[in-house]
Amino acid sequence: MTRLAGWGGVPAVDARERVGESLAEVCRPASLTRGLGRSYGDASLPPHAGAIVASTRLGDRVLAFDRAAGVLRAEAGFRLSQLEELTRPAGWVSPVVPGTRHVTLGGMVASDIHGKNHHVAGCFGAHVRGLRLQVADGRELETGPDREPELFAATLGGMGLTGHILEVEVALLAIARPWLVIEVEPAPDLAALVARLRAASRAWPYTVAWADALSRGARLGRGIVIKGRWAEPGEAPATSPIHSRVDSRLAVPFNLPSWVLAPASVRIFDELFYRAHCWSAGRRVVHPDRFFHALDSIRDWNRLYGARGFVQHQSVLPVEAGDAHIVRYFETITRHAGASFLTVVKDCGAEGRGLLSFPRPGVSVALDLPMRGAATQALVDALNRHVIETGGRIYLAKDALTRREDFVAMEPRLAAFDAVRRAWDPERRLRSALSVRLLGDPG
Numbered sequence: 018m019t020r021l022a023g024w025g026g027v028p029a030v031d032a033r034e035r036v037g038e039s040l041a042e043v044c045r046p047a048s049l050t051r052g053l054g055r056s057y058g059d060a061s062l063p064p065h066a067g068a069i070v071a072s073t074r075l076g077d078r079v080l081a082f083d084r085a086a087g088v089l090r091a092e093a094g095f096r097l098s099q100l101e102e103l104t105r106p107a108g109w110v111s112p113v114v115p116g117t118r119h120v121t122l123g124g125m126v127a128s129d130i131h132g133k134n135h136h137v138a139g140c141f142g143a144h145v146r147g148l149r150l151q152v153a154d155g156r157e158l159e160t161g162p163d164r165e166p167e168l169f170a171a172t173l174g175g176m177g178l179t180g181h182i183l184e185v186e187v188a189l190l191a192i193a194r195p196w197l198v199i200e201v202e203p204a205p206d207l208a209a210l211v212a213r214l215r216a217a218s219r220a221w222p223y224t225v226a227w228a229d230a231l232s233r234g235a236r237l238g239r240g241i242v243i244k245g246r247w248a249e250p251g252e253a254p255a256t257s258p259i260h261s262r263v264d265s266r267l268a269v270p271f272n273l274p275s276w277v278l279a280p281a282s283v284r285i286f287d288e289l290f291y292r293a294h295c296w297s298a299g300r301r302v303v304h305p306d307r308f309f310h311a312l313d314s315i316r317d318w319n320r321l322y323g324a325r326g327f328v329q330h331q332s333v334l335p336v337e338a339g340d341a342h343i344v345r346y347f348e349t350i351t352r353h354a355g356a357s358f359l360t361v362v363k364d365c366g367a368e369g370r371g372l373l374s375f376p377r378p379g380v381s382v383a384l385d386l387p388m389r390g391a392a393t394q395a396l397v398d399a400l401n402r403h404v405i406e407t408g409g410r411i412y413l414a415k416d417a418l419t420r421r422e423d424f425v426a427m428e429p430r431l432a433a434f435d436a437v438r439r440a441w442d443p444e445r446r447l448r449s450a451l452s453v454r455l456l457g458d459p460g
């Protein structure tokens with residue numbers, strides 16, 4: 018038995034983990050496939066203790082890389098870090114990049130990840146040309162936009178519940194220089210932050226904002242807007258930057274005591290972080306990992322939250338709900354003392370083709386919450402009431418505490434997703450702790 022948990026550390030389940038170079042073989046008896054465990058909550062955990070989980074760790078071979086067309090096909094366990102080291106020197110990068118490069122292609126599909134360029138590039142699934150799946154009855158088949166399109170759409174963002182993902186084929190993004198030009202701009206309050214984030218989206222392919230989740234009054238939601246684009250010839254060297262320059266030099270060696278991220282210490286961090294970025298505002302060329310994967314520079318940073326772990330709540334509030342709801346959302350965070358040293362705000366673009374994909378046009382807010390039992394559950398419940406009221410949704414790859422009734426209330430696409438699962442897996446052989454919690458699957 019192996020004790021498994023997501024990146025947040027809660028919940029944890031004892032499982033029988035199968036590892037092998039043949040993904041088709043290790044997946045056949047498993048109820049779920051698991052990559053590197055970087056989803057935060059229970060999405061990569063088995064439905065009950067003792068269940069079999071297939072690991073993709075050894076299924077990470079490149080099957081084809083067309084350097085002229087920029088199309089890569091690899092096994093599901095191929096990591097984003099491996100992809101960047103292989104393709105970036107050749108002038109190609111992943112079209113969508115999440116906050117960490119320690120994720121697999123299979124996980125990127127199952128979560129239909131989005132990045133700082135969602136407003137122009139959509140989700141990762143928009144660039145996937147094909148998948149090789151092993152469905153619940155053991156058959157292997159090719160899926161894509163034109164091959165079993167309903168199954169393909171349900172698999173994008175389907176959290177691994179429609180079939181074991183064995184192979185992924187994706188179209189990459191061409192770049193002129195492997196460096197990023199960024200511009201940092203402070204915003205004194207929430208209204209300015211959202212306005213500047215939206216304005217930046219019209220001119221910059223990558224945009225993101227950090228917000229001070231504990232400030233109140235006139236400074237509610239103050240923060241930093243960061244914009245980025247790949248450098249053009251003449252702006253940066255043609256040689257690719259070295260990953261080791263930013264990769265995991267620092268480490269958190271053990272779980273820190275809970276007071277480290279108490280509201281008082283987070284308030285001090287927020288003040289210092291805001292002032293530091295005000296002083297460093299402006300434009301410069303940076304290593305792409307510093308922009309895309311800043312937290313990867315601290316190995317095991319999840320230990321900052323101590324032995325009780327943490328949860329992340331990420332939701333998107335639709336454009337049509339109006340900006341007043343964003344203010345109310347932040348007021349709920351401060352009212353519940355939702356101390357989070359990492360509160361990220363993004364401007365999302367059009368909805369993707371994945372049946373349960375997260376983004377839709379609106380403002381996304383993600384915050385890390387130290388696990389404090391009932392108090393954390395109460396905050397998540399309160400935030401979800403906003404999500405339901407506005408017609409928004411939550412990101413399943415981050416969730417651990419949403420109640421089933423709340424998820425059903427906020428997810429009108431659930432019936433279509435269930436129909437695909439009934440067609441391909443009527444006995445619910447493929448399931449997870451998340452699907453038991455949110456979809457009513459048997460435990």
